[in-house]
Amino acid sequence: MMFKMSAGEFDLVYNSLSFTLASMMASTLFFWLRLSSVHEKYKTAMTVTGLVTFIAAYHYIRIFNSWVDAYEFPAVTEGAADSIAIQDPTLTGKPFNDAYRYMDWLLTVPLLLIEIIFCCNLSPDETTKKAWALGASSGLMIILGYPGEMIIEGAMGVRFMFWAAAMVPFLYVVYTLLVGLKEAIASEGNPKVAAMLTQTCYATVISWCTYPVVYLFPMLGFEGPHAVIAIQLGYCVSDIISKCGVGFLIYNITITKSAALNNSLLGK
């Protein structure tokens, strides 16, 4: 279902998508340009942090282009006029493809969790185990969510079933972030690093909570052009927090940990 938008509404989504794209590109470059200043031990974490925003930037280019192609500003009939008022765009018939978001999440969500795990004080075995458990369960969560997301009208019971099924791995991930990593975080020598890791886990969980809520919108009778705008703006904000914001927290953690490692090497 596609809805007509006013010029202002069209621009609001258009500008939000462009803003998110710019944020993703800038964050990616920042993480990768700062890579050389990070200790060898945390270079993988920083590379993955940049990969998450890089993949998101690619998908935002696609989502932005899809939005632009779905609408068209009417041609001016009085071409020779000295000035014209801006008209509302009309629908072109090309669907706005939002499924790019699922393709994005299927790659970025497991990577996002892995980048957090890579920054924790865990043994190599424990790191591998936790990375696999979180990566696989978050991937499963996205796969289960996708078929339900395709059902926007009718069969709301089926949509709800997929939502409920995806909530099982979702809750497992949330539990691991808030409870399962507590021991590893407590074992950090530097209380500043421990505080930043806790902050990272909370930022991830809080920004994630928007996704299942947005998913429920069509079941709550929330529809039409305003639902489309609310969903796009909501996802943009959540993506910036969970990818750029969490990425910068990870960057701070790796830089702080790298400084500590370098100082201990120098015997300071």
Add this chain to the structure above:
Amino acid sequence: MMFKMSAGEFDLVYNSLSFTLASMMASTLFFWLRLSSVHEKYKTAMTVTGLVTFIAAYHYIRIFNSWVDAYEFPAVTEGAADSIAIQDPTLTGKPFNDAYRYMDWLLTVPLLLIEIIFCCNLSPDETTKKAWALGASSGLMIILGYPGEMIIEGAMGVRFMFWAAAMVPFLYVVYTLLVGLKEAIASEGNPKVAAMLTQTCYATVISWCTYPVVYLFPMLGFEGPHAVIAIQLGYCVSDIISKCGVGFLIYNITITKSAALNNSLLGK
């Protein structure tokens, strides 16, 4: 509201936007290519300096394309003629989206202030505090300016209210740059560096002063195609000074400070 332009007027904006885009791209590459010559302590500042011009380059690509799409040169009717006079372009009906500038500023203005803070002689705690205060207040300034900017006709009182509201954080930032940083600048060991930092603060404040003036144009009865041209040219000049110009000042500061740090390490 879109206005018809003569071929010469269309080209003037077109060339200015393209010139600014080239300046932003070239500055970005310069800052990042010189990154390896800067002391570890100032690499973040130089990375951020390049990010500001990178983000601006992205938005100038969008603004340039939006300008090109908004106008169309009429097709030649006497196709077989050996030569034709250049016609004035007509409006296509696609609006020229200037809101990209707000999306740009929302990212680049806080980063620009943070890059200045990163070059000052401040304790890590003071750096974080000042970076947050300036980043948040400048972000607030842009957010408050945006709704007013959308009002170009009628309701000038509302436009003025948003202008006045945005001026509060604006004045706080100007005060911090001109007065709040004086102590940190005075504590610089090298008087050359102190002079450059003062210059950076002044260049930022002076180039910024154009923005609230341009914002007031529609309230001063300044409208039509000449207002559009004046605004675009004004913003291009301000952006080049505040992003490329200030960036090069920051580059000089970090290079001078890096040389001093390397010399002290070598015991010179």
